[in-house]
Amino acid sequence: MSLMEAFRSALEALRAHKLRSALTMLGIVIGVAAVIAMIAVGGGAREQVAAQIRTLGANLIMLTPGNITAGGVRLGAGQASSLTSDDAGAILADVPAVQAAAPIIRSNQQVVAGANNWATQIVGVDLGWFEAREWDVAQGRLFTPEEVSRGALVVILGETVATNLFGEQSPLGQQVRIKNVPFEVVGVAARKGQSALGQDQDDTAFAPLPTVRQRVAGANRANARSVGSIMVKVREGEDMANALEDVRALLRQRHRLQPDQDDDFGIRNLAEMAAVREASASTLASLLAAVAALSLAVGGIGIMNIMLVSVTERTREIGLRLAVGARPRDVLRQFLIEAATLSAIGGAIGVALGLGAAQIVALKAGWPLLVEPAGVALSVIFSAFVGVFFGWYPARRAANLDPVEALRAT
Amino acid sequence: MALIETQDLTRRYELGGEIVMALDGVSITVETGEFVAVMGPSGSGKSTFMNIIGCLDRPSSGRYALAGEEVSSLSKDALAGVRNRRIGFVFQQFNLLDRVDALGNVELPMVYAGADRAGRREKAIAKLKRVGLGERIHHRPTQLSGGQQQRVAIARALVNDPVLLLADEPTGALDSRTSLAIMKLFQELHREGTTVMVVTHEPDIADFADRVVRFLDGKVVSDTRQTARDAAQALADAEAASAAQDAKDAAARAALHKKEAAE
Incomplete structure (x- = not known):
């Protein structure tokens, strides 16, 4: 058959x-x-x-300042001003595995545009930030190196902020005021969507680091060069753990820490977190x-x-x-x-x-x-x-x- | 050369720890072209004999040659081949597949023989015509009468041109007139050269064979040749009788009507 x-x-x-x-x-x-x-x-x-995880950017190391103890009260991590822009520069220069090192200052402020206003996080960044986060503008342009170094009054809005302040209108070339300082909108950042933790990553605005430090966040009295955190991007194909140890060693050396002293900064591998979630x-x-x-x-x-x-x-x-x-x-x-x-x-x-x-x-x-x-x-x-x-x-x-x-x- | 030649066939069963001799030293020879009736009461061994002759079962001892081929020691697969090519079975309960039509049922043995579709169809139609069902090839068994179903089964048995047509109580489920018609068909096939072996317990049916072999307690107790009664004639007589009866009934009914009308 x-x-x-x-x-x-x-x-x-x-x-x-x-x-x-x-x-x-x-x-x-x-x-x-x-x-x-x-x-x-x-x-x-x-x-x-x-x-x-991809929107966060791959191969990232997050550096935060250590905690400080003031009169017996221990303040949380990130309160000390142990990280500086110079640390970021040194990391980029001295650790070969590092592709970008972006010092950041964050400050929550009210952004005003005409009759509208919106509370958001202003992030002071240099151009390394956009490279590290693999983030580009959807409209307009990124900052120029000259704008960053001089501390120009320019801002790139996240999509959520742009929508809330300008609606359907193009925000390019418009003025917004932050802490009563007028900024020119030069770009709108590309949409990133929700972060792995559910935050709206587009509810933010970027300005050059010196601008934020001096005009928005208020200069740190202890260290004029201090930053809120440093985001380090390791080159594709490099070993994350090794790169992390190299960065740590460099910072310990720069901060003159003795072998018996703890790190005066926090260092975290963001990819690890992502890997856990993915797993x-x-x-x-x-x-x-x-x-x-x-x-x-x-x-x-x-x-x-x-x-x-x-x-x-x-x-x-x-x-x-x-x-x-x-x-x-x-x-x-x-x-x-x-x-x-x-x-x-x-x-x-x-x-x-x-x-x-x-x-x-x-x-x-x-x-x-x-x-x-x-x-x-x-x-x-x-x-x-x-x-x-x-x-x-x-x-x-x-x-x-x-x-x-x-x-x-x- | 004899078609069937058995020598000292025995078949033992174990039944509740007891050994039963269903067949006890049966030696018999059947020539090509014979019409044999196998008789005996139930338990006489005639069914066991038929199963072994039909290669459905193997003897416990003894020899059995079918058309010169020793088959008593063949493997299961080889026996299936022998059944397929050399033997046509007709059963009391017809054993047709209800879900396929008459044609499909007749084609079945050819399917296992590996015949191609077109050839199968042609041959099955020819055999259905031969048994008088040319008009009903697409009827399903449930749409056919008992006699017609048995004709389909006979067509199926003939379809691979077997050397032996083996019928186990072929008329057991049929009324007497249909039984005569089936026996008439067997006699015709026999006249055309087919060797026929019918197992029955009805003497009336055995009358249509040329030779009657009687079994009792697993042994052959008699083996006689006789002049077969003509089934065609018997059927014609029965029909004439029944027509006469019908005429009588009709006359009686007519008389009754007349009487009622008169009243």
Whole structure:
């Protein structure tokens, strides 16, 4: 009996019990749909996390000043003024693995434009910042080096700030006032969206570092060159841990710390944080897929159950087939193909259903719909395999029937 | 060369720890072209004998050659091949597949023989015509009468041109007139050269064979040749009788109507 023949015969047999075949298939349909949907949902969630991490910028090290103790009161990290613009310059100059080192001062201020105003974070940056964060302008231009060094009164608005102050109008060339100092808007930063922690990264405005230091944040009396933090970008392909140690060693040397003294600054690998989040998203995705795979296995047991019933019911038919010349292996193949057909059709329906479900979830959650073709192929193949695996035992039973006994069955 | 030649066939079963000799030293020879009826009460071993002759079962000991080929020691797969090519089975319960039409049922043995689709179709139609069902090739078994179903089964048995047509109580599920029609068909096939072996417990059916082999307790107790009764004639007689009965009934009904009308 040819394979096509066997397949046609299997379809005939399945059509003979439509409701039963449909219900049996349902187990596989649900199983495969669950696997597909969970792979897609998990992949989407992971992709979303990865996208958030990408907006932060890759390979970043964050340096913050250490804590200070004033009259027995320990203030939190970042209160000391131990980091300076010169530290940033030295890091860039002396650590070869570093691509950019951006000193930053942050200050929360009210930004006023005509009748509108908006509270946001003003970040004093130099050009290294835009390189480190892989951030560009959507309209207008970045600062010129000359503007940064002279402390020009220019500002680049984040998208949220621009929208709140100017609505649909172009803010380019407009004036905004920060602490009553007029600034010219030279650019609007490209949209970054939410950060990995859920903050709106576009609710911010950038101005040259010296400008912010002197006109916005107010000069630090202890150290006129101090900065709020330094963001260091390590070159692609360099080892993050080594770069981090080099930066730490350089800063300790520059700050003249003895070996027994603690760091007077904080140093954090942002990629590590990102990696943890990504790992947890991956774990969630695998967990979902595993649970879904279990339901596929349950569907397989349903197939086995129905195939056993079918073999018992069709004992006479098997007897007849043996009598007219079917070999045991023909009978085995017939029942295997029936089981595989059931599960393959169920699998195909399940794929369609699962993709639909994933699409809905992706739309609702605002995730990218991420369906790897490999995942789809894998679950279809797996579902057919489930059919063959769970169909094997019933088929074996059918094939081993004694023709005389089988013909005598009622 | 004999078509069937058995020597000291035995078949033992274990039934609840007891050994049952279903066949006990059966030696028999059947020539090509014979029409044999195998008779005996239930438990006499005639069904076991038929299963072994049909290569559905293997003897515990003894030899069995079918058309010169020793088949008592063949493997399961080889036996399937012998059944497929050399033997046509007809069963009491017809054993048709309900979900396929008459044509599909008749094609089944050819499917296992590996015949191509077009050839299969042509041959199945020819055999269905031969048994008088040329008009009903697309009917499903549930749409056919018992006699028609048995004809489909006979067409199926003939489709691979077997050397032996083996029928197990072929008329057991049919009324007497349909039984006569089926026996008429067997006699025709026999006249065309097919070797026929019918297992039955009805003496009326055995009358249509040339040779009657009787079994009792696993042994052959008699093996006689006889002049077969003509099934065509028997059927014609039965139809004539039934027509006469119908005429009588009609006359009686007419008389009744007349009486009612008169009143």
